[in-house]
Amino acid sequence: MKIAFISYEYPPDTAFGGIATYVRQAASMLSQRGHQVEVFAGGRESDGPLTTHTTLEAGVMVHRLQGVDRSGFPARVGRVFCDRHRALQFDVLEGPDCGAEAAVALRYVPDMPFVLKLHTPQYVLELLGNPLQTWQAKTRMTLGALRRGQWPKRRPPYDPAADPECRHAHEADEVAAPSQAIGQRILTDWKLDPALVASVPYPYLPSPDLLAIPLDTDTQVVTFLGRLELRKGVVELGKAIPAIRRRHPQVKFRFVGPAWNSPRPGLNMQQYLERTLPRHRSALEFTGGVPLDRIPHYLATTDICVFPSRWESFGLVCTEAMAAGRGIVASSAGGMAELLDQGRVGRLVPPRRPAPLARAVIDLLDHPQQRQELGRAARDRVLSHYSLEPIGALQEASYRRAIARRQALGTRSVSDRTTAEMAWMDAIADPTPSPSPQGL
Known part of the structure; x- marks a missing residue:
């Protein structure tokens, strides 16, 4: 098959999170399985002219749209993709739910079979973000509004019909969910046809460095991997640290990832943890963001990984810890x-609950042999369930279903779109012609 991915996020230029990691892994997997794969991604932003640089990277053709930010990406990439499709005739296109990044491309190529890959839609992130506001902050906002003679504003209820990401999902010929949890949530909230939603987990191709890490480490280090932000459960981990160190005072806690928001205005998460845990500051290590190739080093000097997220659609950092054979405590x-x-x-521990989180970490520290047995089982599972062969077959079947459905339905009709949707499409469309690709 000739397979195209549209994704603003792609390493190294726009490697912001799990989407970038997924697209690179999926593109590599499909290329290794004999398909022709091309990725249309964001590039480095600049004040110079808009250009498209095309390079061949490990068998995958990557078109990087330079000088465009995320908001302008759907319009630019739609035109670039259309130009390339005229020359190559792709069999299927995959794009992310986030930002409806392939929407303009489908406007230009309405007969294109399209697979929407679920990650975490914006409305889910917003629903997760709203409860994270502290009661003190909510009180300040309420009192401030009353002092100004205004009623406090409440967030309006979520309306799927007004959500461009939801409308984009209804254009898809297949909606691929990396987990049953996110698939069921979207199926219900977006009222999708159940026949269009399929379970297709992310592929994971572990590096040899991770698989070479011995199971019987004794580092007394507990590591968190990921962005240090509220929805990742970092606050709950901070609250669990005193109880863990009362039982195991020698344990250190390592935070690998960039520090984002915290419950306290003006403080990022690293600053917040340092201020709220003054008696334990000597036990805290913050690395900041690190290159992907440094992850094996940190996991090799770790006994337990903790992922207490308030919600995760999948959890690629968890697969890395599984491949490394670490003891894992994660959100249910x-x-x-x-x-x-x-x-x-x-x-597994319930989200937002520091006490069960602390007990689970303590239990693995108390029983190192059990931790090592779990690490071995985790490594075996990630290799058997998420490697190239099983996930590659699932992904290929997903694409074939999308192709068959689009052939049966024919060309998408622009007239089927609502007035609101067309207004949104026109608002993000870029009237300037796309530049010719460079670097071929």
Whole structure:
């Protein structure tokens, strides 16, 4: 098959999170399985002219749109993709839910078979973000509004019909969910046809460095991997640290990732943890963001990884810890429960609950042999369930279904779109012609 991916996020230029990691892994997997794969991604922003640089990277053709920010990406990439499709005739296109990044491309190529890959839609992020506001902040906002003679504003209820990401999902010929948890949530909230939603987990191709890490480490280090932000459960981990160190005072806590928001205005998460845990500051290590090739080094000097997210659609950092054979404590909310086989290869704890989180970490510290057995089982599971062969077959079948459905339905009709949708499409469309690709 000739397969195209549209994704603003793609390493190294726009490697912001899990979407970038997924697209690179999926593109590599499909290329290794004999398909022709091209990726249309964001590039480095600049004040210079808009250009498209095309390079061949490990068998995958990558078109990087330089000088465009995320908001302008859908319009630019739609035109670039259309030009390339005229020359190559792709069989299928995949794009992310986030930002409806392939919407303009489908406007230009309405007969294109399209697979929407679920990650975490914006409305889910907003729903997760709203409860994270502290009661003190909510009180300040309420009193401030009353002092100004205004009623406090409440967030309007979520309206799927007004959500461009939801409308984009209804254009898809297949909606591929990396976990049953996110698939069921979207199926219900967006009222999708159940026949269009399929479970297609992210592929994971672990590096040899991760697989070479011995299981029987004794580092007394607990590591968190990921962005240091509220929805990742970092606050709850901070609250669990005193209880863990009362039982194991020698344990250190390492935070690998950039520091984002905290409950306290003006403080990022690293500053917040340092101020709220003054008696334990000597036990805290913050690395900031690190290159992907440095992850094996940090996991090799770790006994336990903790992922207490308030919600995760999948959890790629969890697969890295599984490949490294680490003891894992993770949230039961979302896709990591499926990764860890409902707790058979790691400990699951309820989200937003520091006490059960502390008990699970303490239990693995108390029982190193059990931790190592769980690490071995986790490594075996990630290799058997998420490697190239099983996920590659699922992804290929997903594309074939999308192609068959679009052939049966024919060309998408622009007239089927609502007035609101067309207004949104026109608002993001870029009237300037796309530049010719460079670098071929």
